[in-house]
Amino acid sequence: MSKKSNKKLHIICLAVFTVLLCAAVWLLGRITEPKYMSGVLEGAMTQEYYNEENSHDVIFVGDCEVYENFSPVTMWEEHGITSYIRGSAQQLIWQSYYLLEEVFERESPKVVVYNVQSMKYDAPQSEAYNRMTLDGMPLSKHKLDAIKASMTENEDMISYLIPFLRYHSRWSELTDEDFEYAFRRDSVTIAGYLMRADVEPMTKLPTAPVLDDYTIGDTCWEYLDKMQKLCDANGATLILIKSPSLWPHWYDQWDEQISDYAAEHGLDYINLLDVSDDIGIDMQTDTYDAGLHLNIYGAEKLSRYFADILAGRYGVPDRSEDETIAADWENKCNAYYELLAAQNAELEEYGYLKSWTLGDEK
Amino acid sequence: MLFTSYGFIAFLAVLFVLYYLIPKRFQWLLLLAADIVFYACAGWKGLCFMAATVVVSWAATNLMGASLAKQKSFLKSDEGKTLERAERKAYKKQCEKHRKVIFVLALVADLGILAALKYTNFLITNVNALFSADIAAVDWVLPLGISFYTFQTVSYVIDVYWEKVEPEKNILRVALFTSFFPLLIQGPISRFGDLKDTLFAEHKADFKQISFGLQRILWGYFKKLVIADRLLAAVTALCGDPLTYTGAYVFIGAVLYAAELYADFTGGIDITIGVAQVLGIKVKENFIRPYFSRNIAEYWRRWHISMGTWFKDYIFYPLSVAPWLLKLSKSARKKISDGFGRKLSVYVSTIVTWFLTGLWHGAAWNFVVWGLLNAFFILLAEEFKPVSQRFRAKHERLVSGFGYRVFETLRTFLLMCSLRVLDCYRDVAVSFRALGTVFTDFNWGEVFSGALLQLGLTSADYLIAAVGVVIMFAVSCIQEKHGSVREVLWEKPVLCYAVFFVLAVAVLTFGAYGVGYDATQFIYNQF
Incomplete structure (x- = not known):
């Protein structure tokens, strides 16, 4: 082979090499990234939002205290309210903010509900939780900003952009699930609500530890300011809530600071812990983990109560007459009751939820 | 900046592109700027010590050069004229003495920095032990690669003193020779005479050289990330607990360490030489398959040659x-x-x-x-x-x-x-005791009944490391028989890129990098 044609062949091979390597990295990334289709389902929640066909009048953002405690299906059934929960595990306020930025690019909700529990964290906390919130976001400026704000010391931006660089070490623990869900996912929530039908009564409320400092951090306030401005700019009303979970403890000092902020900035702050009795929450029957999160029975009670507020005080419209939307929500309702039936069947068979947990028998 | 960090790869990518985009006469200056950036990432204090070494070496070599030139020119101009033979000899001796003073001062300064920063605590520990003194240890910064760049600079000063090389007049070029970043971490300890022509020359992009360089870098990452850093956990566990891990464990630990150290050090050198090759700079080899040596003298002619x-x-x-x-x-x-x-x-x-x-x-x-x-x-x-x-x-x-x-x-x-x-083991008594147990504790059965899986490596890890070692061994055999593997592959482009595709995927998949793996510096960087 002549020197010239050899060089030509080298250049062609190099081009093919580059393309194939990129394809391999993409493909291997799809296979190795965690699918969250069983056990820990929370990691699959963020990306489900992008499958929504119709817009929503109410968007919830926040941590587990929103996606476990509010049922959009109940709010739909009660008042025809279309809502979606953009919640994720230990969602930090800056993540809520960037998820909201993304929401306003796609739709125009009238009300945004933010659960203030996560304002106890003023700095990035955990890579695992970051991943569960951020990996599901499509590449955008919002995602990049969210990653920058969320990264812990040992993390790097590039592994968020090329997931294989993060998950390559899972090669030895791949299961059938990783291959089955490499290019598709099942829904794990109904409009962002992660259902749990099991019950674990609260026996004893843990004693709240005394903290060194109860001051809510500057970063949190900064993002709360930004969140309000974002809502204002998009014509949405921001409501601050504290979900009625009894634990982790919500301190009076925190509550006071949030109340003061809300009063100062003309925001509504509803501490639902104060109205737990009015809502009718019974921590003997309405929680699946002894007071941390509500189960479906508690969530339905809370959602009925909150739907009244949304419809009454904030004038969130009833969309049940809109055929397209109604059809969509009918599907959601069906899925909701099918899921409930499936969970009840498992509870009856095993005494605990086998498919929706890591399999720990209570 | 670790060689295995994303930052370093980004740094290289930017450097490679800029290097061939800028006018060629500025290439060496760009390299110097890159050295400063690379070095500053490890701390500005280290940069100050290196700058001191550069200034001392540059000044000393130029003073010695000036003295020699003056001596030669005076004796030449006086040839057969006024001075007697004995006077000429005396003049020459005086000039030599002058150069010797400069030479010794330069060595004292260059080696003094190394000695002070690296050996003060060793001295204090021994003085305390010998005289029951209580001198507090010092907390001085140990600049990145100080042993390597000091030896490199000292060799330059000696070579100028021995009149083996001409002194370099441009201090920036001396700075580049001292700080050339690929060599800083673990060598090879290069000589000014070997490096100057290639380091300061203008280089145009050569497809084959760049390809070879990138292939060598990839091979280096394979050795470092797939083999060395994977074995690290087991070696650390075995050496970290000499009381528990005796007998067969010591033997296995020593063999695993041999594989880890070889993969780590030669992997780093592959990256070093590969980076230099992409830049068109030829750096001498530092290893010639040392584990194929048949005696200890041969081993040391093949291991860390520089x-x-x-x-x-x-x-x-x-x-x-x-x-x-x-x-x-x-x-x-x-x-x-x-x-x-x-x-x-x-x-x-x-x-x-x-x-x-x-x-x-x-x-x-x-x-x-x-x-x-x-x-x-x-x-x-x-x-x-x-x-x-x-x-x-x-x-x-x-x-x-x-x-x-x-x-x-x-x-x-x-x-x-x-x-x-x-x-x-980093301790003389512990090392000898551990080595002794190889001949007294016959616990091979225990070792192979699952105990190796308690050392931080799974059976899959051992398998990957073993396959990696076999590949490394096979490549060494081919090199021993046929010379450069890349040259052999270059003639068959499809096979060549197929091999490097597999290698790249192996590094990306099985490499011990990213979250969950502590980023590890190269072992020889400690020296």
Whole structure:
């Protein structure tokens, strides 16, 4: 082979090499990234939002205290309210903010509900939780900003952009699930609500530890300011809530600071812990983990109560007459009751939820 | 900036592109800027010490050069004129003395920085132990790669003093030679004479050289990330608990460490040489498949060659012909025996060279003992040479056979593994005790009944590391037989890119990098 044609062949091979390597990295990334289709389902929640066909009048953002405690299906059934929960595990306020930025690019909700529990964290906390919130976001400026704000010391931006660089070490623990869900996912929530039908009564409320400092951090306030401005700019009303979970403890000092902020900035702050009795929450029957999160029975009670507020005080419209939307929500309702039936069947068979947990028998 | 960090890869990508985009006459200046950025990432204090070394070396070499030029020009202009022969000789001697003063001052300054920063605490520890003193240890910064760049600079100063190279007038070029970033982490310790032409030259992009460079970098990452960093957990566990891991564990630990160290060090050198090659700069090889050596002397001609030749050229040879040692040798020939006197200078030089080699590796007694043991075995082999030669002559057929070659290779490998135990445990007494248990604790059954899986590696990890070692061994065999593997592959482009595709996917998949793996510096960076 002549020197010239050899060089030509080298250049062609190099081009093919580059393309194939990129394809391999993409493909291997799809296979190795965690699918969250069983056990820990929370990691699959963020990306489900992008499958929504119709817009929503109410968007919830926040941590587990929103996606476990509010049922959009109940709010739909009660008042025809279309809502979606953009919640994720230990969602930090800056993540809520960037998820909201993304929401306003796609739709125009009238009300945004933010659960203030996560304002106890003023700095990035955990890579695992970051991943569960951020990996599901499509590449955008919002995602990049969210990653920058969320990264812990040992993390790097590039592994968020090329997931294989993060998950390559899972090669030895791949299961059938990783291959089955490499290019598709099942829904794990109904409009962002992660259902749990099991019950674990609260026996004893843990004693709240005394903290060194109860001051809510500057970063949190900064993002709360930004969140309000974002809502204002998009014509949405921001409501601050504290979900009625009894634990982790919500301190009076925190509550006071949030109340003061809300009063100062003309925001509504509803501490639902104060109205737990009015809502009718019974921590003997309405929680699946002894007071941390509500189960479906508690969530339905809370959602009925909150739907009244949304419809009454904030004038969130009833969309049940809109055929397209109604059809969509009918599907959601069906899925909701099918899921409930499936969970009840498992509870009856095993005494605990086998498919929706890591399999720990209570 | 770790060689295995994303930051370093991004840094290289930007540098490679800029290097071939800018006018060629500025390429070396860009490299200097890159060195400063690279070095500053490790801390600006280190940069100050390196700058001091550069200034001292540049000033000293130029003063020596000026003195030599003045001497030559004066003597030339005076040829056959006013001065007598004796006066000319005296003038020359005076100039030489002047240069010697500059030379010694430069060495004291360059080596003084290294000695002060690296060995002060070692000195304090020993003084405290010897005199029951209580001198507090110092907390001084140890600049990145100080042992490497100091030795490189010292070799330059010596070479100028010995008139082997011309002094470089441009201080920025001296700075580039001292700080060339690929060499900073773990060498090779390059000589000014070898590097200057290639380092300061203008380079145009050469497709083959760039490809070869990138392939070499990839191969380096394979060794470092797939083999060395994967084995790290097991080696750390075994060496970290010498009371629990005795007997067979020590043997396995030493063998695993041999694989880890080789993959780590040669992997780093592959990255170094590959980076330089992409930049069009030729750096000398530092390893020639050392584990194929049949005796310890050969091993040291193949392992960390640049360090070995440095000590040979600048310590061993000058020492073995030093007037005081020759005098001592002569006296020993007369007073003791001819044979002893003849060997004395070589023996003393060998022992001193290896003592310093050990000390260069680390400011600790384990390194010193390691160095001295190397000297011991090298001299022992030298003593037994006549016996060995007689045996070889008598059993020519046996010693030329494959089996005997394997025996010699294995013997050398195991000997080097045994000596390296001192490096594993970093404590002389613990090392010897651990080594002793290999012959007293026969716990092989326990080791292979699942205990190896308690060392931080799964069976999949061992499998990957084993496959990696087999590949590394196979490549070494091909190199030993056919020379450069890349040259062989270059003639078959499809196969070439297929091989490197598999290698790249293997590095990305099985490499110990990213979250969950502690980013590890190269082992030789500690020295």
